[in-house]
Amino acid sequence: SRPPCSSTDNTDSCSTGESSRESSRCSTPGPDADRADRLREKMRRRIESGDPWFSLEFFPPRTSSGAVNLISRFDRMGFGGPLFIDITWHPAGDPGSDKETSSMMIASTAVNYCGLESILHLTCCNQTKENITAHLSKAKRLGLKNIMALRGDPLGDSWEEEEGGFSYATDLVKHIRCEFDDYFDICVAGYPTGHPEADGYHADLKHLKEKVDAGADFVITQLFFRAETFLSFVKDCRAIGITCPILPGVFPIQGYQSLRQLVKLSKLEVPKEIMEVIEPIKDNDAAIRNYGIQQAVEMCKVLLDSGVVPGLHFFTLNREVATIQVLRQLGLWIEDPRRPLPWAISAHPKRKVEDVRPIFWASRPKSYIYRTQDWDEFPNGRWGNSSSPAFGELNDYYLFYLKSKCSKDALLQMWGEELTSEESVFEVFTNYITAQANLSGHKVMCLPWNDDPLAPETNLLKDELEKVNRRGILTINSQPNINGKPSSDPIVGWGPPGGYVFQKAYLEFFTSSENVTALLKVLRKYEPRVNYHIVNVQGKNLTNAHDMQPNAVTWGIFPGREIIQPTVVDPVSFMYWKDEAFALWIEQWAKLYEEESPSRMIIQYIHDNYYLVNLVDNDFPLDNCLWQVIDDMFDLLDAPPEPLQ
């Protein structure tokens, strides 16, 4: 029941717009069918199976460090399993720009780097059609698939229609459908107590009906304070023929000031029974928040029990605690998230078939996504294909979503105010592995190659890793071998239930050229069980592996599916990773120190002289032999020199 572009529309703008459907390229359904669906399809399936969801609303940050924090929050809150998040449009903040803090870039980051299904808000007042089309084209180009179409508030006090612009959200919905056909899923706002500027509640319902008839897929409501307000609103919507999903906007009260501000903006009245509780405790933030959580939980229970609410939409105010608490109490927060793949997926539509990556970027998935953002396809066939499109350059180490969350001071405390020898670098690596405080009392929480503390899986190898790092095997990536653990395994499991996951043992480290010489001798004994790639910063490359053939090191077998092999050691991309891995020594570590300082020269020396080594033990059903390889190498180095004959 989607209306065609009306004949009174400007046909010019219709024909020049991008009227494109999803490509008809067929492919095997991915490991996660849900991932390939558009938002309205996901909603349809959840409604059919009676499986309520939640979603989270954020606003764009004001500062670039605020952006870094918000994106970490996306990662953390993403684990809880929101069906989608949405980013408000902030007209005063240059919302369509490339600034790190713009609505557009925040939404793009959420989709591309955090793998979150996201809705970008878009307001139409005070904007030209051309402007709006440009925003939508850019959103599409960035991989955004969902728009919340809003009128927005006029900038001044009085409403002035922009020439050639739109007066109502309905016009914006029509415009999106006309210019972009069915590409976007469109959400519109509902006002359970009527829009403040509409001529009454029923006139406003009629406007909502028009917006839906114009092509909106679902409705998210403005906040409200009583469940019955929303429930009677839904009843009235259904009565006039609005049949799409209507999602309640839930606002857990988080503080006195934020409540007052929001109420002022939305021109809502806070019910007396709530004000009576809040006023006496208005200076006690914790008490108000606890009340807000309790109040929200109770209201949400009524909503869910009503049978007409398929999902709950939370206005988070960019905060975590209250919303997560409410969701936990409702049992909607996923405590033990199942990973669809062993790495963090991206929600960009062109990446929805992506099911394999090189293991090298395991701790830097955002960097991998960034460097491959210009690729057109993400098939298996790319691996081992030297003619595949190149990886993007990583010149801009200050790219905000790749930035360390730590300050320079914090990094110096962790990695050493002053380095005196290569051994002091070994110590930093060892302290990272053991998570123990260093001599100056600071825990090493990250390394240039690892933004976060040791993964639970890597922790399985902790003792061996500690031992070898002490001796200058500076590990940056590793995984244990796994011979068929259930896909539900809390540490190494991933993928749909009922399957089995497998891994080949993997170890990647920097080490000195002396060690490499001994290692190469030792590795001869481990042919063909162990594959290696050994490379220095100049690109000198030693390997016993096929120069094109990738080695699958993580795979899973699932009921009724093809094999999934999400992680490979790929000889071609290893050369690109090598550049990045070596550069991080300089960009993230050496540059902490003054030029020509001894500390900086030590890091520079390692950068210039060490090799990056990766080892795969192909015999996954047997005990991991890579530790034995390293032991043999040290034995060889420790052996007395052969006597002269």
Add this chain to the structure above:
Amino acid sequence: SRPPCSSTDNTDSCSTGESSRESSRCSTPGPDADRADRLREKMRRRIESGDPWFSLEFFPPRTSSGAVNLISRFDRMGFGGPLFIDITWHPAGDPGSDKETSSMMIASTAVNYCGLESILHLTCCNQTKENITAHLSKAKRLGLKNIMALRGDPLGDSWEEEEGGFSYATDLVKHIRCEFDDYFDICVAGYPTGHPEADGYHADLKHLKEKVDAGADFVITQLFFRAETFLSFVKDCRAIGITCPILPGVFPIQGYQSLRQLVKLSKLEVPKEIMEVIEPIKDNDAAIRNYGIQQAVEMCKVLLDSGVVPGLHFFTLNREVATIQVLRQLGLWIEDPRRPLPWAISAHPKRKVEDVRPIFWASRPKSYIYRTQDWDEFPNGRWGNSSSPAFGELNDYYLFYLKSKCSKDALLQMWGEELTSEESVFEVFTNYITAQANLSGHKVMCLPWNDDPLAPETNLLKDELEKVNRRGILTINSQPNINGKPSSDPIVGWGPPGGYVFQKAYLEFFTSSENVTALLKVLRKYEPRVNYHIVNVQGKNLTNAHDMQPNAVTWGIFPGREIIQPTVVDPVSFMYWKDEAFALWIEQWAKLYEEESPSRMIIQYIHDNYYLVNLVDNDFPLDNCLWQVIDDMFDLLDAPPEPLQ
């Protein structure tokens, strides 16, 4: 050192010819690197690794039943591991035609259906350039990649040059290179005692040098009787700058008449020491053959020991015993061939990346190749893709390479001169499984769906299969579950050494609709462990599987490679297989009986009313539960009806 098309050549023919290189399409190197290489590359690698090979020469058969037999011989002799076979050009036998017996079609069958690297002979005398180009284009279209370029013998006594044709093999070599660039590998003939029509041995050596300089890749010699003949010939070739491989043509004497005939044709003289042995035993075929084997073995040993012979080429006379005996005694015959994939591969160049097939055609690989011969690509991505090119129709059940090797009488003896009930059909299936004689004393060696006796792997399931076939579960395909056996396992192993192979248990059978009703009830208990597809001849389709997603049922993990999953249960192709599987009841079985005979009506009834069922047990590490599923089905059928309440 390949000469460009000479400027005196007819440039017209150059520009109109197909000057095409292999497509530059890149892909992951397949499971068997060797498979993707062209013949001269394979030779180069075998020479480098000092690994001598053998090859086999055949001539085209005269009759269509001769063709069926020859193709079975290709399959059997292919197991021994020839590097290539070659098919002689039989000018009197319409050699380039589509006849089942033509040189062209025999070579094409060897490549496409038997997976053998093959060389097609081609003679140029008495042929126009256009004719030759047409033959070459056809050969290329059929997937042939290697040509033995010969002058051939004039048809009459005197040599008459065809207008616009060629006088010498050198011209043919030039023509191939000119018209088809580097597409074909070209072989030319060498004459260790000089060509009978050449002006002496040295003039002939010069001709050979010209042929090689014109673009030939290697030389196969005419037969000879003394190793030193060949060795001094090679020495002379090297002396004048012929550097390519020179392969000795070995002729094990197999009988007095065939020796005399060959000697007459080749105008060679049989050495006195050989004639002296043979003449006295000329009426004792066995004695002559034994002598021939011994003589060939001794000569081959000298050749191999010389260090200048990289491989031996055998003139088989289309017989197996003598050549295989010689090869066994030389240790060149592979007794326990390693399978690169679990199914018989095709050597067509466009299929060299093929690494996955539906399991349904496991016993009918030639039919699968035939029905997919028009496909352009063979990627993984085809599976689960409803827009994939359709399977070819299988209207011509008499297609000679799909023909049963048995006569109608033999089939009636095995499958019953007269059928009296469905149970008598059950008995045929059971007798096939048990390999025991039926009531009339005949063993059931094949079924319409299985040309050969039970595979060793299926034999593992023999007891269970017998039990269920007796009760009307008419099995046509099955495999046991395998949880990581070495790739070298003699029964279920495949692929390169050092790997592990896995399987999900699979069972496919026809059964009555009553059984299916009970089965469907039982299968509910086995969700989601067991996936099923159940379909009748009308296409009524019952399944609990994704309608597009294939289920990998055979896969292998190998050192330094991606996962290989060569066999899938694919829902899309199952519908095509269903048509073929049901049609075989009628085409191969029912039609043995008179129309409207009770026997025919029984088969027709089964065809019209039974269902084709396939079951996969996804939980490969556990014991196969499919037998329990069948047991449960029979228990349900045997249970007393529920009492009325």
